Amino acid sequence: MLTPRQRLRKTVSVLALTFGAVPAMAQVGLNIPAPTLESFGQELSADYFNEPVPDLYPYLEGSFGYSVFNWDPNDFQRQQRRxxxxxxxxxxxxxxxxxxxxxxxxxxxxxxxxxxxxxxDEDDSELRYIRSASLGLNAKVQIPLGRIWPYFDYGHHCWLGTLKLEDGDSDSETVSLTGCSPLIRAGLAFPLQSNSRSFQIEYSRTNFHSxxxxxxxxxLRGAF
Structure with a gap:
């Protein structure tokens, strides 16, 4: 069993070893560079936006929006009753x-x-409407400008649909729509991951007959 004097000497020795190791640990810590916001941004940019992209690759894109159409009803009436x-x-x-x-x-x-x-309002028969589907070819040119890529798209689509001309069931007239017309789109693409995936905002215009x-x-657009 240790005497009080021996316990005191042991305690002093432990404290001396502990406080003597602190400066050495601090010196080692000072030699390790801490991560900075700039280095983190560079790593994120390198891994997230500059991922290698093949020269030629397949893509898939889809969009959802709202359009306003206008027409002269006299251009579509089939019967000359009014x-x-x-x-x-x-x-x-x-x-x-x-x-x-x-x-x-x-x-x-x-x-x-x-x-x-x-x-x-597809269930409301009192409203005039246009319902249509088209299939066509599209050619798009996109210009890389930092994190925003403007683009212009020209397409030629063939349509099949119906047009309701007038309010009210008694005075309404429905006309079939068939034919082909240009479909022009322009917008901005924002890369999400590498240059092959992006979020898009676009404006579109078409002129089908009148x-x-x-x-x-x-x-959204992405490679697959």
Whole structure:
């Protein structure tokens, strides 16, 4: 059993060893560089946005939006039993689009797209509407500018649908829509992961016979 004097000496020895090791540990810690926000951003940018992309790869994109169409009802009447007012008619439509094709180095795209139009109040027979589906080819050019990539898309689509001209069941007239027309889109793409995946905001315009359409949509595009 240790005497009080021996316990005191042992305690002093332990304290001396402990406090003597602290400066050495601090010196080692000072030689280890701490991570900085700048280095973290560089690693994130290198891994997240600069992932290698093949020269040619398949892509898939889809979008959801809202479009407004207007037309002169006198251009579509089949029966001459009445003359519509000179004012143009307007209607809103929900738009869905799916496109797939190939991209060259994330700046040139060529694909086949399906474009769907559906009226928001599909169950309300009192509202004029336009319902349609189209299939066509799209060619897109995209310009890389940092984290925002503007693009321009030109497509030629063939349509099949119906157009309701007038309010009210008794005075309404439904016309079939068939034919082909250009579909022009322009927007901004924001890369999400590498240059092959992006979030998009776009404006679209079409002119089918005398029907003018303008729309806004959001969507996603990615490689597979």
């Amino acid at each position: 003359q519509y007012d000179d004012q143009r008619e307007y209607v809103g439509s929900v738009t869905l689009r799916v496109e797939s094709g190939y991209s060259y180095r994330s700046w040139l795209y060529l694909g086949v797209g399906v474009h769907l139009l559906s009226d928001p 029907i003018e359409g303008h729309g806004l949509s959001i969507g």
